[in-house]
Amino acid sequence: MKIVCIGAGYVGSVTAAALAALGYKTTVVDMDRMKVEQIALGNSPIYEPGLGELIKMTAGRTLFSSMSYEAVREADAVFICVGTPSAPGGSADLTYYRQAVSSIARHLDPARLTVIVNKSTVPVGTAGLAVSLLEDEGWEAGRQVSVVSNPEFLREGLAVEDVFHPERIVVGVSDRRSGEIMRDLYLPFIERRYPEALQAFLKDHYPRNKTRSAYMETDPRSAELIKYASNAFLAVKISYINEIAQVCEALGANVREVARGMGLDSRIGSRFLQASSGWSGSCFPKDTSELLATSAKYGCELTVVRAAVEANQAMHRYVVAKIRRRLRSLYGKTVGILGLTFKPDTDDARITQAASIIRQLAELGADIKAHDPQGIPMFRRVNPDLPVRYCTSLEETADRSDALVLLTHWQEYIEPDWEQIRSRMRGSYLLDTRNVWDAGQLREMGFQYEGIGLGDSS
């Protein structure tokens, strides 16, 4: 099979490299020259563990990159992986998606069926919209072109592992032929029939992963909604445990124990029950926002999701209030922030909890220093107005800070040199919003340690 992926971002570059590693001739198309050039050189255009190696294995052999849509002409399947950010009002902005569809339309081969695969997270009805756009351009749906919904569930930071060990592959089709093509395309993933070099790579990197993949075929609208309903559900789960964490602080209970006990019930499950400063990132905020906008438009607003969004914003304020309670006035105080990305192992710093918390702290007069192992360039670019002194290390962030606030649990923050940090800080307050540091050890060393929802710290 011949594949084209439109968009070389977090989803497109991983999808393209994975399909190329299976042996499919894959061309990834992006309008960003830098990303195209990086892939052609055998480098990853983003920070994602394992992706660089995968691209190196495939670039120039089965993986190609281009700024032109020419490769669409010979493609069996064209995956659309462009961004779908929030538009004003909350619904998804389909500008990039529409541009991609019209560029594809100009390059299709009239003599054969091409399947267009929506990997981008797009509102319910978008597969149908694409069919209408293509028909307007003179293409015959079902014979020359089919549009399939195939939402992506990969997690940044674990994307390469996820793409080869997906828990589920959801495909929404409206005709038999495109369903067969999609199943053929995904068969190696379902049966784990991977070429030898790829098997060696997977064994080396993820030796313990025994995930089995469910393949679910459904209609396009249901597939589109599965993605939004899943992300919103996870957001609700996090908001819920964060509110429970606040109750724990009020009542002297420990949220880690509460979550552990809850998670033992298989109906609840232990994942996504870690208290934190709140959810954020390039997906949950925009996907909950789109789901709310659409459900409200159709008169069935998801009030549970609305509450989760509000609880999440309140969680950011709760973190700021904790810092303020300890430091009292923030004027003239220096707060060191550790972690600018929404999770570790990614350089994606779009719409992060750090931006919201830093903004509030700065408005209250705090001087902000911050560090992140990978996220500073993007964070700086998407938040040009935030008054942050960016640091090159955790230690530099600690220098003369009154407080250190851990927002993202990067591995290098888990066991730092506490003696050195203690001697560098002006104050002694540590706020660990991921509950990963050793409270006992740190208090013994003279730090004023607080976690989230640990009961003993309030």
Ligand code: NAD
């Ligand atoms: P991204 O911003 O990292 O990448 C999108 C890429 O598309 C960019 O490189 C951009 O230059 C390119 N692009 C935009 N319009 C184009 C066009 N017309 N032609 C060619 N290239 C074009 O976005 P992402 O994070 O990879 O997300 C892509 C989609 O996948 C979104 O809908 C997102 O919601 C969804 N998704 C993302 C994740 C994730 O973890 N990032 C997970 C699941 C689903």
